[in-house]
Amino acid sequence: MNSVSAALAALMDAVSGMSGQFGEGVASHLTSTAGLQREHVETRYQGQMIDFDTLQWRVLNDSVCANQRQNAMAHTRCSQAASEMFASTCQEMTANPPTLPSQRYHSTRRMACHAAVSYQPSIGNIQWAESSGADQLAEAECNAATAALLGSSDLDAIQYQRRVCGGR
Incomplete structure (x- = not known):
């Protein structure tokens, strides 16, 4: 199963209430509340664990990959995968609707498509700072003057x- 199909299966699992990539409790609770309560969702996309909260059939953008905020590089990878997942899920659900789509299907598709447009992934790049000999000399001179x-x-x-x- 490719990543798009896996993401679609995970979202449709939440919509239909069957077990799968979402935990059974999360899937059944998400469908039983019809999106009216804040829900936490965890799924895997392209080998990356992605977590986010939903409320009223909307992904709460500030909650995407919140479990990984303490690690900038992991958060970047997660948020970029989440952005791809929202876009590919929207495309897949739009291109291949079921014969008799339910209201929950439409709500989930709208949620994925809205997230695909509105969510901006976090992009971090951590690297060693390049400092020249002149910078080090100027800093040393400043430190000496301050100590004096x-x-x-x-x-x-x-x-x-x-x-x-x-x-x-």
């Missing part, structure tokens, strides 16, 4: 520190 000021009220030392630190 400790316990001193010499006007020349204060002006020198301000000049070499440049507002740092």
